[in-house]
Amino acid sequence: MNTVTFSKEELERYSRHLIIPEFNIEGQRKLKSARVLVVGTGGLGSPLLLYLTAAGVGTIGILDFDVVDDSNLQRQVLFSVDDVGNPKVEAAKKRLVGLNPHVNFIVHNIMLTSDNALDIIKDYDLVADGTDNFPTRYLVNDACVILGKPNVYASIFRFEGQVSVFNYKGGPHYRDLFPSPPPPGLVPSCAEGGVIGVLPGIIGSLQANEVLKILSGIGDTLSGRLFLFDALTFETRTLKVHKNPETPEIKELIDYDQFCGLNLNGKANKEDVKEITVEELKALQDSKEEYQLIDVREAYEYDICNLEGELIPLGAILDSVEKIASNKKVIVHCRSGARSATAITQLERKYNFDNLYNLKGGILAWADRIDTSMAKY
Amino acid sequence: MKLTIIAYGIARDILGSNSIEYEIEDSVSHENLLENLKKTYPDFNKLTSLMIAINSEYAKKGQMISENDEVVLIPPVSGG
Numbered sequence: 001m002n003t004v005t006f007s008k009e010e011l012e013r014y015s016r017h018l019i020i021p022e023f024n025i026e027g028q029r030k031l032k033s034a035r036v037l038v039v040g041t042g043g044l045g046s047p048l049l050l051y052l053t054a055a056g057v058g059t060i061g062i063l064d065f066d067v068v069d070d071s072n073l074q075r076q077v078l079f080s081v082d083d084v085g086n087p088k089v090e091a092a093k094k095r096l097v098g099l100n101p102h103v104n105f106i107v108h109n110i111m112l113t114s115d116n117a118l119d120i121i122k123d124y125d126l127v128a129d130g131t132d133n134f135p136t137r138y139l140v141n142d143a144c145v146i147l148g149k150p151n152v153y154a155s156i157f158r159f160e161g162q163v164s165v166f167n168y169k170g171g172p173h174y175r176d177l178f179p180s181p182p183p184p185g186l187v188p189s190c191a192e193g194g195v196i197g198v199l200p201g202i203i204g205s206l207q208a209n210e211v212l213k214i215l216s217g218i219g220d221t222l223s224g225r226l227f228l229f230d231a232l233t234f235e236t237r238t239l240k241v242h243k244n245p246e247t248p249e250i251k252e253l254i255d256y257d258q259f260c261g262l263n264l265n266g267k268a269n270k271e272d273v274k275e276i277t278v279e280e281l282k283a284l285q286d287s288k289e290e291y292q293l294i295d296v297r298e299a300y301e302y303d304i305c306n307l308e309g310e311l312i313p314l315g316a317i318l319d320s321v322e323k324i325a326s327n328k329k330v331i332v333h334c335r336s337g338a339r340s341a342t343a344i345t346q347l348e349r350k351y352n353f354d355n356l357y358n359l360k361g362g363i364l365a366w367a368d369r370i371d372t373s374m375a376k377y
Numbered sequence: 378m379k380l381t382i383i384a385y386g387i388a389r390d391i392l393g394s395n396s397i398e399y400e401i402e403d404s405v406s407h408e409n410l411l412e413n414l415k416k417t418y419p420d421f422n423k424l425t426s427l428m429i430a431i432n433s434e435y436a437k438k439g440q441m442i443s444e445n446d447e448v449v450l451i452p453p454v455s456g457g
Contacts, residue, residue: 044457132457157386157454177435178453182426187387190456200457226428226435228385228451233395239449240434 004029010102014056027216028056034215037061037124039112039140041088043190043200044130044154044207046078051208052128053096053103057215060096061124063108064088071377075197112136114253117143128152128211130204132189134181135256141166141174145250150214150223154207157188159196159232161203164222164241165210171223176244184261185338192335199231273344276331276357278365284329291329296343297363301335305375307363309333317343321351333359335377378403378444380410388427388450391420403444407436410448427452 006028011018014028036057038048041064052060068076068083068091083091089107096105108120112131121127121143129140129151137155144151150168154161166173188194206227213219228237276284284291295302295309302311312320314334324330324347332340337360344356359365367374380399384392401413407429415421428451429436442448 040457042457130457132455134453134455137453137455154457155454156456160385160454162451162454177428178426180426182387182453183423186423187452187454193456195456226451230385230395237433237449239430239451241428242435242437246438 004033006032007102010056013100013102017055022218023216027218030216031056031212032058034126035059035061035124036211036215037063037108037121037127038130039063039127039136040130040132041066041076041078041092042072042130042132043075043156043195043197044204045092046076047201047204048128048130048208048211049078049092049096050099051205052211053100055208055212056100056102057211059104059106059124061106061108061120062089062092062096063110063112063120064092065109065111075195075200077201112139114139114256117253118147121149122147124149126150126152126211126214128207130154130207132191133260134187135260137174138181138259139253139256142250142253145173145175146253152207152210152214154203156190156195156199156203158194159199159230161199161206161227161229161231163203163206163210163227163229164225165214166223168214168221168223170243172241172243173247175250176247177226177241179244179247181260185342192338196231202231203229273341273348273358274356275360277360278370281331281359281366282370284331289329291331292325294324294330294332294343296332296334296340301377304377305363305367307333307366314339314343318346318350321347324353324356326353326355328355329357330355331357331359333362335362336364337362380442380445381447382414383447383449385450386452386454387424388421388452391418391424392450401442404441406439406441407431407448408439410442424452 017023017028018025034057036052038045066088068079068086068088070084072079078092078095087109089109093105093107117139127144127149131137141151144167151166153166154163210222213221226239226241293309295311296314296317298313332343334340337358341358344358347353364376367376382399383396389395430449431446
């Protein structure tokens with residue numbers, strides 16, 4: 001450990017750490033010799049990467065496969081307007097190098113999969129999970145269990161955050177708390193359910209703090225505890241969690257999309273519903289054929305943008321059957337096409353409709369290909 | 378007996394509230410409670426993954442619930 005040395009610039013930069021009695025230069029040495037992989041450079045990844053970089057973690061892996069999008073900037077404070085359209089890992093590295101040139105960054109511009117996860121994670125001491133979907137959460141967990149790496153976990157939804165430390169010193173892991181994923185489509189992602197912008201800043205900072213405690217060996221970590229935060233009511237809860245004797249032993253990585261009920265495109269396995277493209281809908285509008293257009297989104301989504309369809313939110317669809325025509329084509333749409341497919345499946349099962357068509361790609365496809373002046377959300 | 382049930386995430390949408398008072402027969406396990414909740418709130422049948430904590434601790438298999446216990450329902454969330 002004493003082989004880790006610091007330059008004058010580094011000593012000055014980290015001076016506020018060095019003068020904390022519990023932390024001191026030993027803690028800083030441990031950070032400098034550590035290798036941390038941050039999976040996901042989104043809402044949680046932003047504060048994680050900024051604070052781990054500022055704090056002087058020696059080697060930081062940045063993993064993401066996406067590009068920066070306008071809708072990221074509401075919460076992903078790592079990125080600027082100039083970064084939109086560029087690979088997230090490259091934009092992140094550019095910002096982070098500017099923040100701390102003493103850190104060694106390793107960029108992984110790929111999707112973490114069962115084929116590459118063990119190979120990537122094995123070179124790190126610890127993983128911080130800031131991903132945004134269930135398949136990757138189970139993948140990160142299982143890979144960390146197999147390789148014996150601590151997994152500093154956080155997750156967010158609307159106004160709520162969860163934080164814990166998994167697989168650390170014999171403590172519980174994700175599957176002890178949640179043995180199986182929820183059915184696809186039931187628990188919305190940030191893109192579907194929304195998230196208040198400052199929440200990942202709060203939760204990702206708590207996650208960064210746990211990473212720094214584990215690396216430096218100070219304090220009591222959240223291992224064996226699940227922290228819950230509700231930003232709306234400002235209520236916090238710390239629940240004791242333990243290993244579940246019924247959790248099966250994890251021996252190898254599996255197909256996590258399949259495990260989570262998703263197909264190869266990451267979409268829920270839809271029942272076979274009839275589909276119509278946005279171009280076909282446009283042609284239908286321009287023709288004289290009679291049809292009905294139903295929008296199964298929520299009223300507050302309708303207010304952002306709409307196709308002047310009849311608004312019947314998904315939750316009310318089975319109770320509104322009298323509003324749905326059975327003697328002409330009925331086009332059902334939502335934001336992306338997922339909820340409308342569910343609506344059609346429910347209606348066909350319960351009421352035997354055979355005239356329902358799902359608008360493929362939803363209003364997002366319409367905004368992309370028919371009316372580019374329409375706002376996407 | 379009367380219980381306080383606190384809900385997070387999608388469980389909140391199912392209960393229609395952050396917190397409810399719930400009446401149930403004496404001496405039930407948390408598994409019994411969930412079966413009861415599924416009858417009152419059928420959407421819980423769809424939520425196949427749900428962590429239950431009793432008085433701030435993850436409920437062990439078969440753990441019984443007593444009067445005035447606080448039960449917290451925590452579905453997984455995936456956002457990042």
